[in-house]
Amino acid sequence: MLESGDVILAKVQFADSFEVKTRPALVLFEDYGNAVVSGITSNKKMKGISLSKKDGAIKNSVIKLNYIFTISEKMVSKTLFHLSKEKKSQVYEELTRKLNPLNSNKNLYKIPFLWF
Numbered sequence: 001m002l003e004s005g006d007v008i009l010a011k012v013q014f015a016d017s018f019e020v021k022t023r024p025a026l027v028l029f030e031d032y033g034n035a036v037v038s039g040i041t042s043n044k045k046m047k048g049i050s051l052s053k054k055d056g057a058i059k060n061s062v063i064k065l066n067y068i069f070t071i072s073e074k075m076v077s078k079t080l081f082h083l084s085k086e087k088k089s090q091v092y093e094e095l096t097r098k099l100n101p102l103n104s105n106k107n108l109y110k111i112p113f114l115w116f
Helices: 085-099
Strands: 006-013 020-031 034-041 049-051 061-072 076-082
Touching: 006 034, 006 061, 020 061, 020 085, 049 085, 061 085
Parallel strands: none
Antiparallel strands: 006 020, 006 076, 020 034, 034 061, 049 061
8 A cells, every 4th residue: 555755666647648657756645546646757957856865766856746646556566665754744845835825825724734
């Protein structure tokens, strides 16, 4: 069973083609056999949250919170590692910032995520 914070290898279809490739992704949450994940890239020019070898990545990478999608658990090849509490907190804060409709007043309308 997948958990929030798992970094996995999964078969994903890209939005701009019908091609399916095996790529790393971060599990945001799992429910009813599906996982909502965020893509991970080794292209460090992309914007996102950095993921280093120290964090457990094979090579320095970026968690792309602008690339979120749902996959079946059947598409997961394996779990690579689990994010630290600190890195999960960083992901939570950035997701909250992006999803908060009133970014200028963060004390109002916080979106509750249960990561821990």
